[in-house]
Amino acid sequence: MGRKILLDKIDIPGILGFDVYRNNGGYSAVEKALKTMSPDQVLDEVKKSGIRGRGGAGFPAGMKWSFLDRSTNNPRYLICNADESEPGTFKDRYLMEKLPHLLIEGLIVSSYALGANTCFIYIRGEFKYLVGILEKAIFEARKNGFIGKNILSSGYSLDIYVHPGAGAYICGEETALIESLEGKRGNPRIKPPFPASKGLYQCPTVVNNVETLASIGPIIIMGGEEYAKIGTGKSTGTKLISASGHINQPGVYEIEMGISVEDFIYLDEYCGGIRGSKKLKAIVAGGSSVPVLPENLVFKTAKNETRLMTYESLAEGGFESGTMLGSGGLIVYDEDACMVRNTWNFSRFYHHESCGQCSPCREGTGWMEKVLYRIEHGQGRIEDIDLLVNISKNIEGNTICPLGDAAAWPVASAIRHFREEFEFHVKHPEKIKNKDHGNIQKLFVP
Amino acid sequence: MAKVTIDNHVVEVPDGTTILQAARLIGGDIVPPTMCYYSKLEGSGGKCRTCLVKVSQSSGKDSRPMPKLVASCSTPVADGMVVQNITSPEVLEARKAIVEFLLINHPLDCPVCDQAGECDLQNLSYEHGLETTRYKEERRDYPSVDIGPYVKLHMNRCILCYRCVYTADQIAGKRIHGILYRGDVAEISTFIQNSIENEFSGNIIDVCPVGALTDKTFRFKSRVWFLNPFLAHRDCPTCSGKVTVWKFGKEIYRVTGRKDQFGEVDEFICNTCRFDKKGSEDWIIESPANIDKQSVISQNHYMKIKKGSIIKPLEQKTEPQD
Numbered sequence: 001m002g003r004k005i006l007l008d009k010i011d012i013p014g015i016l017g018f019d020v021y022r023n024n025g026g027y028s029a030v031e032k033a034l035k036t037m038s039p040d041q042v043l044d045e046v047k048k049s050g051i052r053g054r055g056g057a058g059f060p061a062g063m064k065w066s067f068l069d070r071s072t073n074n075p076r077y078l079i080c081n082a083d084e085s086e087p088g089t090f091k092d093r094y095l096m097e098k099l100p101h102l103l104i105e106g107l108i109v110s111s112y113a114l115g116a117n118t119c120f121i122y123i124r125g126e127f128k129y130l131v132g133i134l135e136k137a138i139f140e141a142r143k144n145g146f147i148g149k150n151i152l153s154s155g156y157s158l159d160i161y162v163h164p165g166a167g168a169y170i171c172g173e174e175t176a177l178i179e180s181l182e183g184k185r186g187n188p189r190i191k192p193p194f195p196a197s198k199g200l201y202q203c204p205t206v207v208n209n210v211e212t213l214a215s216i217g218p219i220i221i222m223g224g225e226e227y228a229k230i231g232t233g234k235s236t237g238t239k240l241i242s243a244s245g246h247i248n249q250p251g252v253y254e255i256e257m258g259i260s261v262e263d264f265i266y267l268d269e270y271c272g273g274i275r276g277s278k279k280l281k282a283i284v285a286g287g288s289s290v291p292v293l294p295e296n297l298v299f300k301t302a303k304n305e306t307r308l309m310t311y312e313s314l315a316e317g318g319f320e321s322g323t324m325l326g327s328g329g330l331i332v333y334d335e336d337a338c339m340v341r342n343t344w345n346f347s348r349f350y351h352h353e354s355c356g357q358c359s360p361c362r363e364g365t366g367w368m369e370k371v372l373y374r375i376e377h378g379q380g381r382i383e384d385i386d387l388l389v390n391i392s393k394n395i396e397g398n399t400i401c402p403l404g405d406a407a408a409w410p411v412a413s414a415i416r417h418f419r420e421e422f423e424f425h426v427k428h429p430e431k432i433k434n435k436d437h438g439n440i441q442k443l444f445v446p
Numbered sequence: 447m448a449k450v451t452i453d454n455h456v457v458e459v460p461d462g463t464t465i466l467q468a469a470r471l472i473g474g475d476i477v478p479p480t481m482c483y484y485s486k487l488e489g490s491g492g493k494c495r496t497c498l499v500k501v502s503q504s505s506g507k508d509s510r511p512m513p514k515l516v517a518s519c520s521t522p523v524a525d526g527m528v529v530q531n532i533t534s535p536e537v538l539e540a541r542k543a544i545v546e547f548l549l550i551n552h553p554l555d556c557p558v559c560d561q562a563g564e565c566d567l568q569n570l571s572y573e574h575g576l577e578t579t580r581y582k583e584e585r586r587d588y589p590s591v592d593i594g595p596y597v598k599l600h601m602n603r604c605i606l607c608y609r610c611v612y613t614a615d616q617i618a619g620k621r622i623h624g625i626l627y628r629g630d631v632a633e634i635s636t637f638i639q640n641s642i643e644n645e646f647s648g649n650i651i652d653v654c655p656v657g658a659l660t661d662k663t664f665r666f667k668s669r670v671w672f673l674n675p676f677l678a679h680r681d682c683p684t685c686s687g688k689v690t691v692w693k694f695g696k697e698i699y700r701v702t703g704r705k706d707q708f709g710e711v712d713e714f715i716c717n718t719c720r721f722d723k724k725g726s727e728d729w730i731i732e733s734p735a736n737i738d739k740q741s742v743i744s745q746n747h748y749m750k751i752k753k754g755s756i757i758k759p760l761e762q763k764t765e766p767q768d
C-alpha cells in the first residue's frame with residue numbers, strides 16, 4: 001500500500017462536515033502556518049517539497065509562487081483552478097466532493113504565503129452540485145474563525161469566493177480563466193504579461209490547480225523535506241490519478257509518485273487489470289492532450305527501462321516514444337479499441353472547445369476533425385493521413401495558448417504509432433462498417 | 447533603448463517597442479505582414495499569427511533562441527535581440543501554413559467581392575499561399591447581413607481579426623458589436639442586428655483586412671482598380687475631414703480614410719464624410735493619392751513581381767490618371 005496524504009481521511013464518516021474534519025487533525029496546517037510561520041517560511045517549505053503543478057504543465061509550485069510580483073501595492077490574488085474539463089481527468093471533482101475542507105485549508109495556507117487577501121475558486125459550470133458543498137465548507141470555516149478578518153488573531157484576513165464558469169474547457173487555461181472571472185469572454189490572453197505580474201484585474205495573481213493547493217496543507221504539516229522524500233527525482237509526493245477506460249476498477253487513486261505503470265494498471269489495489277482479461281493496446285497517460293502510447297512503450301521506455309508513473313519517466317523518449325503525466329488522467333485501451341475512432345473523438349472535443357481566437361487552432365482543429373470523421377466513416381483517402389500529420393505540425397507551437405498543441409499531439413502521436421490502422425480504414429472501408437473494428441488483426445482472419 | 451537586429455538590419459528603439467514596430471522603422475520587405483494588429487487599436491494583435499517571426503537570440507545577455515516562433519506584433523524587443531523574418535525558412539513555412547488556415551473556410555469569392563484589389567488576404571495569399579487547396583471539406587457558411595444602414599457584413603469572408611470589435615469599442619465609443627460563439631463557428635455580430643448607428647461606425651469598414659465589412663453605398667459600383675484616388679478634405683465639424691475620395695471620371699464613387707503603407711488609416715473619419723458627401727462640390731481636392739501599399743490599384747506593377755520572391759516596396763509609384 002502506498003502512502004496516502006490527500007485521501008487518507010476520505011473514508012471517515014462525516015468528513016464533509018467541519019467538526020469531523022477538525023477532530024481528525026483538520027486545519028492544523030492553518031494553525032501551524034499562521035501562528036508559527038512567516039509567509040516566507042511557508043513558501044520555503046513549498047519550495048523544499050518540490051511539488052509540481054497538478055493541473056497539467058507540471059511547473060514547480062514554489063517557483064511559480066516566488067515569481068509573484070511583490071513590488072507593488074496592488075492587491076494580490078490566488079485563484080484555484082477547478083475548471084477540470086480535460087477528457088479522462090476527474091480527480092479534482094472527486095477531491096472537492098469528498099474532502100472540501102482539505103482544499104479550503106490549502107487555500108488559506110497558500111493565500112497566507114502569497115499575501116493574498118482574496119481567493120477565488122473558479123469551478124467548471126457543469127460542477128454546479130459542488131458549488132453548494134464548497135460554499136458550505138467555506139461558511140463553516142468562516143464560522144469557526146478560519147476565514148474572515150484577523151484569522152486566529154494573526155492579523156491576517158482572507159475571503160474565499162466560489163465562481164462557477166459557464167462550461168468551457170478553454171476557461172481552464174489560466175488567462176482565459178482570469179478573463180472569464182472578470183466577466184469577459186473566455187479568450188486566453190496574449191503573453192507576456194504573465195499573471196504573476198498582471199493577472200486578475202491587472203494585479204499580481206497565482207493560478208494553481210485544486211490538487212496542487214489541496215496538497216499544501218499536508219506539506220506544511222509534514223514539512224517540505226519529508227514530502228520530497230516521497231517519489232523519485234523531480235516527481236515528489238503523491239499524485240491523484242483518474243483511471244478510466246477498459247480496466248476492471250476505474251476510479252481515482254492516490255499513488256506515490258514512482259510506482260511502475262505496469263503495477264498501476266495490473267495491481268488489484270489500483271486498476272486491477274484489463275477488463276475481460278483482454279490484451280492491452282494503448283494508454284493515454286495524462287488526459288486527452290498528451291501523446292498516446294502503444295502497448296510496446298507502456299511498460300518499458302524505448303531505452304528498455306521500466307516506465308514509472310513520474311513526470312520524467314513518462315516523458316522519456318520525447319514525442320517519439322514518450323508522453324506526459326499531464327493532469328494524471330490515465331485512459332486504458334484494450335485490443336478491440338479503435339484508435340482512429342478515439343482520435344476522431346478527441347479531435348471533435350478540441351474543435352468544439354477552441355476559443356477561435358487564433359487562426360491555426362480555430363481552423364486547424366475543425367479541419368482535422370472533419371478529415372478524421374471521414375476516415376473513421378469509410379471515406380478516407382490515403383493522402384489524408386499525411387495531411388493530418390502536416391496540419392498538426394502546422395498548428396503546434398504557432399498558437400496563443402497550449403490548446404492548439406493539445407489538439408495536435410493526440411493526432412500526430414496516434415498516426416505515428418498506429419499508422420497501419422489508419423491505412424486499414426482507408427483501404428477497407430467495408431470492414432470498418434461494423435462498430436467493433438478496433439482489432440485489425442482479427443478482421444484479417446477469414 | 448534597445449538595439450535589435452532584424453534580418454541583419456540593426457535598429458535602435460525605445461524599450462517596450464514590439465518587434466513589429468522595430469521592423470516597421472527599418473521598413474521594406476523585412477516587415478512582417480499583419481492581418482489583425484492595428485497600431486491605432488489598443489489590444490489588437492496576437493491573433494492571426496501571420497506576423498510570426500523567429501527570435502534566434504533572446505537578448506544580449508541570453509543568447510538562447512526562443513523555443514517557438516513568436517507573434518512580432520505583441521512581443522517586446524530586448525537589447526541585443528536577434529530576429530529573423532524572411533531570412534528564416536521556418537518562418538516562411540509557418541506563414542504559408544497560416545495563410546492556408548485563413549483560407550480554408552474563406553469563400554474565395556474575390557470576383558464578386560468589393561474588397562478585391564485592396565484586400566490584405568488577397569495580397570498575403572499571393573505572396574505566401576499555395577496555388578491550390580488541400581481542403582476538401584465543407585466550408586462554413588453564413589448568410590450576409592446588414593448591420594446598420596451603411597455596412598454589410600459577410601461573415602463568410604471574416605478572418606476574426608477582432609479589429610472591428612476594438613474599433614467599435616474604442617473609436618465608435620459604444621460597445622455595439624462583438625464576437626458570438628467560439629471556435630470556427632464564432633461570428634461577428636451586433637447585439638441587435640442593425641443597431642450600428644454611431645457617427646464613427648463606418649471605420650469598421652476601413653480596418654477590416656478582408657471583404658467582411660463593406661460599404662453599402664459603394665456596393666457593386668466598381669472594381670477599386672478602375673477608380674482614381676485623390677487626397678481631399680472638407681471642413682467637417684465631427685472629424686478631421688481628411689479623406690481619400692475615389693473617383694470614376696468626374697464622379698465620386700466612395701470616400702475612405704487615408705491609409706499609410708501598412709494599410710492603416712491615418713485618421714478615423716466620420717460617417718457623414720464617408721457616406722453622405724459624394725458630390726464633387728463637397729470636397730477640396732489636394733492631390734492624387736499615393737497607394738503606398740503594394741496593390742493592384744497601383745496598376746501594372748503586379749506584372750513585375752515574381753511569385754515566390756519577397757515583394758519589394760514599389761520604387762516608383764504610379765500617378766493615377768484622371
Ligand SMILES: Cc1cc2nc3c(=O)[nH]c(=O)nc-3n(C[C@H](O)[C@H](O)[C@H](O)COP(=O)(O)O)c2cc1C
Pocket residue numbers: 052053054055056057058059061064081082083084085086169170171172173174175207208209210212213401402403406
Ligand atoms: C486548454 C487548457 C485547459 C486547461 N484546463 C485546466 C483545468 O481544467 N484545470 C487546471 O488545473 N489546469 C488547467 N490548465 C492549466 C492551467 O493553464 C494552469 O497551468 C494550471 O491551472 C496551473 O496550475 P498548477 O501549476 O497547479 O498545475 C489548462 C490549460 C490549457 C491550455
Ligand code: SF4
Pocket residue numbers: 170187188353354355356357358359361362399400401402403404
Ligand atoms: S490556441 Fe485555440 S484555444 Fe488557444 S487562443 Fe488560440 S484559438 Fe483560442
Ligand code: FES
Pocket residue numbers: 479480481482483491492493494495496497498517518519520
Ligand atoms: S498581426 Fe500579429 S498575430 Fe496578427
